[in-house]
Amino acid sequence: MGDKTSGSTAISVAPQASELQKEFEEQQLATICGYTQHMQQPQPSSLGVEGGARLLARADWGARLPKSVEHFEGPAPYVIIHHSYMPAACFSTADCMKSMRDMQDFHQLERGWNDIGYSFGIGGDGMIYTGRGFNVIGAHAPKYNDKSVGIVLIGDWRTELPPKQMLDAAKSLIAFGVFKGYIDPAYKLLGHKQVRDTECPGGRLFQEISTWPHFNNSIRFNTTTEQPAQVQPQPQSQSQPQPQPKPLPVVPRV
Ligand SMILES: [Zn+2]
Structure with a gap:
C-alpha cells in the first residue's frame, strides 16, 4: 500500500530507499544489541529466557527492503503463532534463511504486500529471524x-511437534519482547486459527501452545466471545490480507 496519508505513525519512504534501509538497520541493530545485552545478563527466571537463541537481522537472511514500514504503538497486547506449512521445516541456518527469503518473495512479490507478513520467523535451527520486527x-x-x-514457526506442524529448540526460541522471543517493553506483560497468546478460518498453526503446534503461559482460550474465530475493538479502517490495506487476487489451492498457507 504505498500511499497513505492518514496513518499517524506511518513511515512511507518509497523515494528514499537508502533512508529506509538506514532506519531499518538502526532498528535491527538496536534490537540485536538489546538482546545480546539481555542474554549476557544473569537469566531472569521469571522471564523464562533460555540462553542459546539468537536473533538474526534482516540483512543476515538477505531480506529485500520493505516497500514501506508502518509502526503501531506498543506494547503489543497479542502474540499470534503461525506455522508456514510451506516452506517445510528447515534445520540448517542456510536453509532457514532461504525459507525466510521464499516467504518474503511470496508475500511481497506474489501477494503484493509491503514485506514478509510476519514479525519474526523461527527456524528448526533454533534461530530467530527478524521479519517486520516489533x-x-x-x-x-x-x-x-x-x-x-506474529511469529511463524517454519514448517508444517499439523501432526508433528516442532523441535524443542524451536519452541524454546519462540518462548525466548516472547520473553524478550516483554522484557524490552514491546509486548504487554499481560499479553494474550493466540494461534492464528483463533482469529481466522485456517488450520494454522497446525493441530499439533496449536495443542502445544495451548499449554503455554498467557494462552487465551476465550478468543475463537467466528464467535462473539470476544470481538476486538474495531480497528481504524485501513483503506486498501495490505495489512489485512483478506481479498485473494486469485483463488489458491486449499492449503493452510499462513
Ligand atoms: Zn498463520
Whole structure:
C-alpha cells in the first residue's frame, strides 16, 4: 500500500530507499544489541529466557527492503503463532534463511504486500529471524496486525511437534519482547486459527501452545466471545490480507 496519508505513525519512504534501509538497520541493530545485552545478563527466571537463541537481522537472511514500514504503538497486547506449512521445516541456518527469503518473495512479490507478513520467523535451527520486527504493522492476522507480534514457526506442524529448540526460541522471543517493553506483560497468546478460518498453526503446534503461559482460550474465530475493538479502517490495506487476487489451492498457507 504505498500511499497513505492518514496513518499517524506511518513511515512511507518509497523515494528514499537508502533512508529506509538506514532506519531499518538502526532498528535491527538496536534490537540485536538489546538482546545480546539481555542474554549476557544473569537469566531472569521469571522471564523464562533460555540462553542459546539468537536473533538474526534482516540483512543476515538477505531480506529485500520493505516497500514501506508502518509502526503501531506498543506494547503489543497479542502474540499470534503461525506455522508456514510451506516452506517445510528447515534445520540448517542456510536453509532457514532461504525459507525466510521464499516467504518474503511470496508475500511481497506474489501477494503484493509491503514485506514478509510476519514479525519474526523461527527456524528448526533454533534461530530467530527478524521479519517486520516489533511494533511494525504486519500482514498475518486480520484485525490483529496492528496490535500483535506474529511469529511463524517454519514448517508444517499439523501432526508433528516442532523441535524443542524451536519452541524454546519462540518462548525466548516472547520473553524478550516483554522484557524490552514491546509486548504487554499481560499479553494474550493466540494461534492464528483463533482469529481466522485456517488450520494454522497446525493441530499439533496449536495443542502445544495451548499449554503455554498467557494462552487465551476465550478468543475463537467466528464467535462473539470476544470481538476486538474495531480497528481504524485501513483503506486498501495490505495489512489485512483478506481479498485473494486469485483463488489458491486449499492449503493452510499462513
Ligand atoms: Zn498463520
